[in-house]
Amino acid sequence: MTSAHSAEKPGRTVILGTDWWTDCDDAAAVRIACRAHKAGLWNLTGIVLNACMPYSVPSLSAFCTAEGMESLPIGIDRSAVGYGGNPAYQKLLASLPHPDASNESAENGLDLYLRLLEQTEEAELLEIGYPQILASLCAHPTGYRYLRDKVKCLWMMAGNWENNGHGRENNIARAPMSRQAAAYLFEHCPCPIVLLGWEVGAAVISGTPRTIPDDSDPLRMAFIAHGSRNGRSSWDPMLVLLALTEDIGEAGYTLRRGYASADAETGENSFRYDDSGPHGYVVKKYPDSRYSDEIARWLK
Numbered sequence: 317m318t319s320a321h322s323a324e325k326p327g328r329t330v331i332l333g334t335d336w337w338t339d340c341d342d343a344a345a346v347r348i349a350c351r352a353h354k355a356g357l358w359n360l361t362g363i364v365l366n367a368c369m370p371y372s373v374p375s376l377s378a379f380c381t382a383e384g385m386e387s388l389p390i391g392i393d394r395s396a397v398g399y400g401g402n403p404a405y406q407k408l409l410a411s412l413p414h415p416d417a418s419n420e421s422a423e424n425g426l427d428l429y430l431r432l433l434e435q436t437e438e439a440e441l442l443e444i445g446y447p448q449i450l451a452s453l454c455a456h457p458t459g460y461r462y463l464r465d466k467v468k469c470l471w472m473m474a475g476n477w478e479n480n481g482h483g484r485e486n487n488i489a490r491a492p493m494s495r496q497a498a499a500y501l502f503e504h505c506p507c508p509i510v511l512l513g514w515e516v517g518a519a520v521i522s523g524t525p526r527t528i529p530d531d532s533d534p535l536r537m538a539f540i541a542h543g544s545r546n547g548r549s550s551w552d553p554m555l556v557l558l559a560l561t562e563d564i565g566e567a568g569y570t571l572r573r574g575y576a577s578a579d580a581e582t583g584e585n586s587f588r589y590d591d592s593g594p595h596g597y598v599v600k601k602y603p604d605s606r607y608s609d610e611i612a613r614w615l616k
Contacts, residue, residue: 328358329436330559331429334552335367335445335487336376338401340542343379343535344523345444345552348614350383352560361432361439362389364425366446368396371406373422378414382534386415391428393449394419399491405541409534425449426456433462442559443472444552446487451497454505464506471510473555474498474585475576477597478515481587485514489583499580502595511576511597512558516569517551520604522611535615553611558598568606569598 332349334342346363353360363380365372373390380388423431426449433439443450450470453459463470476483488498502509524547528536539548561567574593577586587597600607 329439330358330360331362331364331432331439331441332360333364333366333441333443333445333449335399336365336372337367337369337399337445338403338542339548340405340523340538340544341548341550341552342444343405343538344550344611344615345556346376346379347383347535348553348556348560348611349442350380350385351614354384357560360388361436362391362428364428364449365390365392366396366425366449367399368392368394368419369403369406370419371403371410373417373419374410374414375406377417378409378412379534381414382412389423389428389432390417391423391425392419393425396446396448396493398493399446404543405538408537408541412534426452426459429453430456430459430462433466436466438466438468440468440559441470442556443470443474444555446490446494446497447472447474447501448493448497450505451500454501460506467507469508469510470505471555471559473512473517473551475511475597476514476585477511477572477587478513481572481574481589481597482584483514484582484584488578488585495578495583496580498578498583498585502576502578509576509595510558510564510571511595512551512555513597514551516598516600517554518549520550520554520607520611521547522550522553522608523547523615527612527615550608550611553614554607557610557614564598568600568602570601571596571598
């Protein structure tokens with residue numbers, strides 16, 4: 317598996333969506349996205365939060381500030397308060413230096429997508445959280461046109477595809493909002509969608525003390541506060557590295573093509589196989605250690 321560090325991808329514009337909710341693997345993914353930007357591998361133009369907790373924007377702003385990207389635009393869906401959970405690391409990270417950022421002052425998430433997409437000729441969207449803002453973008457006349465004409469690919473960590481394309485996973489099935497949004501998005505989104513499912517990242521562990529030995533590192537702080545002192549499953553950083561590498565085979569996967577769908581009531585995902593379909597989910601080609609080693613190179 318070739319390191320994405322060596323792959324030059326000039327001119328790529330990406331927008332990252334994240335729940336930045338209770339799990340620390342979002343923080344690992346944001347670190348990789350920011351470091352790839354600083355390395356000139358792509359242009360990360362904004363991050364959109366699709367879960368809203370009291371310290372969502374301040375904690376993400378502080379983390380981005382620690383990564384040297386304090387001016388990165390952050391948007392949020394302030395209506396997304398029904399996902400529950402206890403975001404243990406958010407208040408802790410919000411105590412670190414950051415610009416004067418708050419949930420109230422942040423741009424509306426849908427508006428940020430529309431603004432950033434208006435400003436670019438071509439973009440890729442990365443989603444490691446809940447899909448309701450993307451569904452709203454798809455339902456918006458201008459947003460739909462941008463997805464159709466400007467978005468090269470939507471890379472999503474979503475679903476559990478290991479049982480012949482059938483399963484349930486948090487980013488889709490968590491709540492009525494996410495279930496209905498996923499069902500709408502899969503049915504109506506006009507751009508290609510590449511999915512990395514629960515089964516891909518569950519056994520790939522990242523963020524270990526060997527990789528991040530300094531407990532004052534904001535990423536390490538997030539892992540410890542989450543209760544993952546010895547590492548965590550790597551769904552979100554794997555999705556970011558998959559998108560960064562861009563070539564699915566080079567990234568270490570095969571792609572099963574077809575049509576993804578989600579049940580709006582139960583959140584169960586399904587897949588209809590078709591080699592000409594607009595959707596696909598990835599299957600690992602290598603042992604888990606190959607992927608965890610690659611993530612470690614980016615997190616150190």
